[in-house]
Amino acid sequence: MGRVPRRAPPLCQLRGFFSNYSGQASQGRVGEIMQPSGHRLRDVEHHPLLAENDNYDSSSSCSETDMADRVWFIRDGCGMVCAVMTWLLVVYADFVVTFVMLLPSKDFWYSVVNGVLFNCLAVLALSSHLRTMLTDPGAVPKGNATKEYLESLQLKPGEVIYKCPKCCCIKPERAHHCSICKRCIRKMDHHCPWVNNCVGEKNQRFFVLFTMYIALSSVHALILCGLQFISCVRGQWTECSDFSPPITVILLIFLCLEGLLFFTFTAVMFGTQIHSICNDETEIERLKSEKPTWERRLRWEGMKSVFGGPPSLLWMNPFVGFRFRRLQLRPRRGGPEFSV
Numbered sequence: 001m002g003r004v005p006r007r008a009p010p011l012c013q014l015r016g017f018f019s020n021y022s023g024q025a026s027q028g029r030v031g032e033i034m035q036p037s038g039h040r041l042r043d044v045e046h047h048p049l050l051a052e053n054d055n056y057d058s059s060s061s062c063s064e065t066d067m068a069d070r071v072w073f074i075r076d077g078c079g080m081v082c083a084v085m086t087w088l089l090v091v092y093a094d095f096v097v098t099f100v101m102l103l104p105s106k107d108f109w110y111s112v113v114n115g116v117l118f119n120c121l122a123v124l125a126l127s128s129h130l131r132t133m134l135t136d137p138g139a140v141p142k143g144n145a146t147k148e149y150l151e152s153l154q155l156k157p158g159e160v161i162y163k164c165p166k167c168c169c170i171k172p173e174r175a176h177h178c179s180i181c182k183r184c185i186r187k188m189d190h191h192c193p194w195v196n197n198c199v200g201e202k203n204q205r206f207f208v209l210f211t212m213y214i215a216l217s218s219v220h221a222l223i224l225c226g227l228q229f230i231s232c233v234r235g236q237w238t239e240c241s242d243f244s245p246p247i248t249v250i251l252l253i254f255l256c257l258e259g260l261l262f263f264t265f266t267a268v269m270f271g272t273q274i275h276s277i278c279n280d281e282t283e284i285e286r287l288k289s290e291k292p293t294w295e296r297r298l299r300w301e302g303m304k305s306v307f308g309g310p311p312s313l314l315w316m317n318p319f320v321g322f323r324f325r326r327l328q329l330r331p332r333r334g335g336p337e338f339s340v
Contacts, residue, residue, distance in 0.1 A: 072136040072197070076180055079196030083133060086194050087126065089258055090214075093221050094122050096255045101228045104242050118220050125213035128318040129195060132207045137200030138186030140169045173294060176284055189273075189282040204273070205306050209318050211270040218263035225256050277302045 097118050102111040145163050149170065155161065162171040164184050171177075176188040178198050187201040199207045229252065232240035241248040276282060280296040297305050307315040314320050 071134045072139075073134060074181055074196050076193075076196060079180070079193045082193040083129070083196040086129060089262070090122055090126060090217075093217070093255055093258060094119065096251050097221060097224055100241050100243060100248060100251055101224055104240065114220075114224060118217060118224070121213050121217040121220060124316075124318060125210060125217055128206050128210035128213055131318050131322070132192075132195040132199070132203050132210055133197050135197075135203040135206060137181075137188070137198040137204075138175075138202045139181070139200075140164075140167070140171060140175055140184040140186065142183070143168045145170050174282070174285070187282055188284060189276065190284065199273075204277070205308070206318055208270065208273045208277075208306075209316065211266040211273065215263050215266040215270060218259040218266070221255060222259040222263070225252050225259070228252060277306050 098115060102115045105111045145168050150161075153161075153170075163169070164171050164177050166177055167183055169184055171184050172186055175184045175186045177184045178188060178191050180191050181198050185198045185200040187204075189199040189204060191198045192207070195207060195210065197203065228240065232245075232248065237245040237248070243251070272283070276286070278299045280294075280298060280302045281292070284290075285292075296302075300311075304310065308320075
């Protein structure tokens with residue numbers, strides 16, 4: 001599962017923001033601090049807003065429009081290895097199903113139907129994996145803790161806002177900082193190394209589809225393995241495969257173990273994701289027992305907000321909203337992510 005980040009300290013509580021900002025910004029203050037009941041505030045001197053003479057690297061920040069035009073990718077060694085392993089295991093399963101079990105079969109329609117079905121599930125699973133890995137999960141722009149941005153928020157007197165001291169951004173409600181992505185992520189559920197990305201507001205849908213299609217393809221592979229074992233035993237292992245009996249047994253046993261592990265993991269993850277969506281509560285919020293300060297979208301309303309629109313077959317399609325983005329290499333110094 002993912003890591004649970006710590007909540008950033010409250011930046012300040014504002015009173016008379018527009019009149020007091022200019023005289024106190026250079027000292028690391030945003031407004032006169034009040035101490036109302038029910039609020040615990042820390043010294044904002046340790047977490048000042050960015051002033052004009054700060055040396056923050058502005059090249060590491062980018063606008064929402066600019067981010068939408070580029071592919072998101074996290075340069076994390078462990079995550080990239082896990083992502084490659086996921087693809088290799090799916091390709092191995094497709095190889096065993098196609099070349100060990102279906103092509104040698106004498107039943108033409110049995111081979112065609114099961115081959116098309118399994119390969120469709122594999123393509124949908126890998127497509128969902130790519131969309132999860134290469135979609136911005138809802139990263140908050142870096143370095144937006146500036147006077148201009150705060151003025152654009154039109155904050156009310158006494159309103160509390162939070163600043164992340166690690167990526168120098170104003171954190172929206174329900175956002176958490178990921179130590180691997182080095183960014184604050186809106187509605188961050190967890191960081192999954194198998195997709196080399198955080199699961200957040202913008203890519204949770206694709207992660208749910210990935211776990212569902214992997215679970216379905218695992219069940220299909222297990223069923224085909226059982227039928228293949230029965231066929232081989234009845235035929236005395238003579239014509240059940242183009243490979244030798246020992247090689248066939250090893251390949252089938254490994255596929256069974258892979259199918260069991262994948263099905264168990266993805267089925268549990270699929271169930272927890274659907275439960276979180278229906279309760280409008282991320283895994284981080286559940287583990288930290290955070291009391292909801294937002295209006296919850298329960299059950300179908302939560303599903304509609306994640307998958308978009310009323311229930312339809314489009315919910316099952318990982319290609320919805322896909323468009324080719326510009327291919328332009330942009331190494332980044334502010335974090336482990338880069339865009340192409």
